[in-house]
Amino acid sequence: MSRNFILIIIGLAVVIAIAIASIFGLDTATFNNHWEQAIPNQEIPEGLTSLSSKECGSCHKDHYDEWNTSTHSMAWKDLQFQAEIAKESSPYMCINCHIPLANQQEYLITGLEDGDIYKPIKEKNPLFDSELQQEGINCASCHVRNGAVLSVTVSNRAPHKSVQDKTHLTEQLCIACHNAVAVVTPELVCTFETGDEWMAGPFAETKNCKTCHMPSIDRPIAEEYPVRKSRMHYFMGSGIPKLDSLKPERLDGLHYEFAGIKRSYKATDSVVLKTEVINKFAGHKVPTGDPERFIITKLSVFNTANGELIAVDSFRIGEHWEWYPVAKKIADNNLNPGESRFYQIAALLPVGYYNFELKAYKYRTTAAHIKYNKLGDSYPSHIQFYEKTIPFKVE
Numbered sequence: 001m002s003r004n005f006i007l008i009i010i011g012l013a014v015v016i017a018i019a020i021a022s023i024f025g026l027d028t029a030t031f032n033n034h035w036e037q038a039i040p041n042q043e044i045p046e047g048l049t050s051l052s053s054k055e056c057g058s059c060h061k062d063h064y065d066e067w068n069t070s071t072h073s074m075a076w077k078d079l080q081f082q083a084e085i086a087k088e089s090s091p092y093m094c095i096n097c098h099i100p101l102a103n104q105q106e107y108l109i110t111g112l113e114d115g116d117i118y119k120p121i122k123e124k125n126p127l128f129d130s131e132l133q134q135e136g137i138n139c140a141s142c143h144v145r146n147g148a149v150l151s152v153t154v155s156n157r158a159p160h161k162s163v164q165d166k167t168h169l170t171e172q173l174c175i176a177c178h179n180a181v182a183v184v185t186p187e188l189v190c191t192f193e194t195g196d197e198w199m200a201g202p203f204a205e206t207k208n209c210k211t212c213h214m215p216s217i218d219r220p221i222a223e224e225y226p227v228r229k230s231r232m233h234y235f236m237g238s239g240i241p242k243l244d245s246l247k248p249e250r251l252d253g254l255h256y257e258f259a260g261i262k263r264s265y266k267a268t269d270s271v272v273l274k275t276e277v278i279n280k281f282a283g284h285k286v287p288t289g290d291p292e293r294f295i296i297t298k299l300s301v302f303n304t305a306n307g308e309l310i311a312v313d314s315f316r317i318g319e320h321w322e323w324y325p326v327a328k329k330i331a332d333n334n335l336n337p338g339e340s341r342f343y344q345i346a347a348l349l350p351v352g353y354y355n356f357e358l359k360a361y362k363y364r365t366t367a368a369h370i371k372y373n374k375l376g377d378s379y380p381s382h383i384q385f386y387e388k389t390i391p392f393k394v395e
């Protein structure tokens with residue numbers, strides 16, 4: 001997220017809280033959004049010895065291996081996150097969606113001095129567990145509440161206390177973290193609207209976050225247990241790794257069409273090579289979430305005989321923000337679900353053989369931002385997710 005990560009729901013809430021606190025002369029503010037506070041310290045469910053994903057993974061190996069490739073498992077360790085929270089401009093609540101259980105946090109926050117989000121009142125957390133902290137959004141973050149493992153279905157075969165809960169493990173769990181609009185300070189704004197985008201879009205009635213990001217599969221959920229209904233835990237998304245060595249699974253949202261490209265043109269034609277990009281598969285905008293994400297589609301024309309680059313152009317999908325003095329969105333051409341856009345490249349070409357080439361890249365952030373935050377040369381900024389070459393001739 002940008003260094004100016006700005007938090008908006010709180011915006012109002014905090015402003016109101018501060019106003020109330022000052023009216024009544026209170027020195028602590030009330031918390032209005034779930035992410036202003038950690039999930040309270042959780043007890044280890046009966047039958048287990050720890051809340052760690054590692055322990056869950058000793059029996060739920062597939063779930064563990066899948067989760068381990070996901071960015072959820074990197075939500076704390078990510079170098080960019082570490083660089084951002086080290087900054088004075090980052091308030092205490094940044095960690096509540098990244099290491100959501102109090103057990104993962106060194107301090108308990110009991111209030112705010114003068115209602116100031118930069119002056120949290122801290123107490124040492126006796127149940128702080130640094131191993132859990134490293135795991136970011138771990139199994140227990142989503143599954144453990146009130147001394148039990150929550151599940152949509154319960155087999156009564158688990159060696160741990162399991163409780164059936166049909167309301168907790170729904171898309172609302174995802175939206176709680178993936179939808180937050182808040183102005184924390186003039187330069188610090190948070191805009192994740194994935195939940196709102198999904199609700200406003202064509203998939204709201206048919207597919208939810210789990211349908212696409214946790215596809216169904218029938219399998220045993222622990223070794224030597226019978227096959228049952230399960231969901232994959234890759235939480236696959238952009239597929240942009242946080243570490244060179246980590247290979248998160250990717251979902252493709254965009255589809256490219258090439259109906260506007262002929263195999264043969266006349267030398268007297270002005271050659272116009274046209275392509276259409278459609279947000280066909282994502283249940284929300286592409287990109288979504290972090291305003292720093294963007295997509296580059298690069299169109300090129302090469303002479304087949306000698307490989308010479310004859311024409312090239314790039315097109316960007318994403319947001320533009322100005323952070324100083326006040327955070328402000330300048331532009332946003334993110335693609336809505338179902339929305340499409342046309343790109344073209346034109347050239348006057350002599351008789352010969354050519355290749356039209358399209359390459360598409362998804363960026364998490366810019367190289368400049370990586371450098372600014374001193375994340376190192378090997379920190380991955382983007383992936384190439386698509387490539388297509390179409391030969392044509394001019395006669």
Ligand code: HEC
Nearest residue numbers: 055056059139143149151153154155157158159162222225
């Ligand atoms: C010692 C092995 C073991 C450990 C450790 C373990 N589980 Fe389980 N778990 C099982 C078994 C066995 C089942 C039942 C399998 C079946 O009936 O298909 C189960 C079932 C479940 C279910 C489905 C609900 C149910 O009871 O049928 C969930 C969800 C679950 N475990 C999550 C977790 C989480 C989260 C952790 C870590 C906090 C964890 N488990 C740790 C063995 C384990």
Ligand code: HEC
Nearest residue numbers: 071074075078097100173174177209213235236237238239
């Ligand atoms: C406790 C807060 C929290 C919950 C609950 C949560 N997420 Fe996330 N999610 C995050 C954070 C934080 C990241 C980014 C971690 C990072 O970049 O280091 C993330 C990353 C992701 C990504 C990967 C984005 C990418 O391409 O890099 C996907 C996909 C995703 N979450 C889907 C889901 C789904 C589906 C659910 C519900 C089943 C869910 N999340 C529940 C906080 C949460």
Ligand code: HEC
Nearest residue numbers: 053056060063064067137138139142152169221229230231
């Ligand atoms: C971001 C939230 C989230 C995290 C993190 C998470 N789970 Fe889940 N888990 C879910 C949801 C949602 C379901 C599916 C509920 C349903 O059936 O619709 C689920 C279902 C399960 C089930 C029931 C069987 C199945 O596969 O559907 C097991 C077992 C399970 N999870 C184990 C784990 C383990 C082990 C980890 C850690 C390695 C983990 N989960 C991490 C959200 C999460």
Ligand code: HEC
Nearest residue numbers: 178198207208209212237238251252253254282283287288
């Ligand atoms: C119809 C399927 C579908 C639904 C429903 C859906 N997503 Fe996605 N999501 C995708 C696809 C496909 C992508 C990959 C976009 C791309 O990079 O092309 C994606 C990407 C993401 C990302 C990565 C952001 C980025 O731009 O790289 C996050 C985070 C995410 N989804 C969260 C959610 C949450 C939370 C929900 C529920 C509110 C949800 N998604 C609902 C299909 C879906």
Ligand code: HEC
Nearest residue numbers: 001005035080081084090094097177178180288289290364
């Ligand atoms: C409401 C929950 C929430 C809070 C609070 C929150 N984050 Fe996040 N953060 C997320 C989610 C969700 C993602 C993943 C977004 C996506 O992939 O679309 C994320 C991703 C990130 C990333 C990775 C961005 C990338 O390009 O992959 C960084 C860095 C980050 N957050 C920093 C912060 C900082 C700093 C704060 C406090 C100012 C903060 N976060 C507070 C939910 C939150």
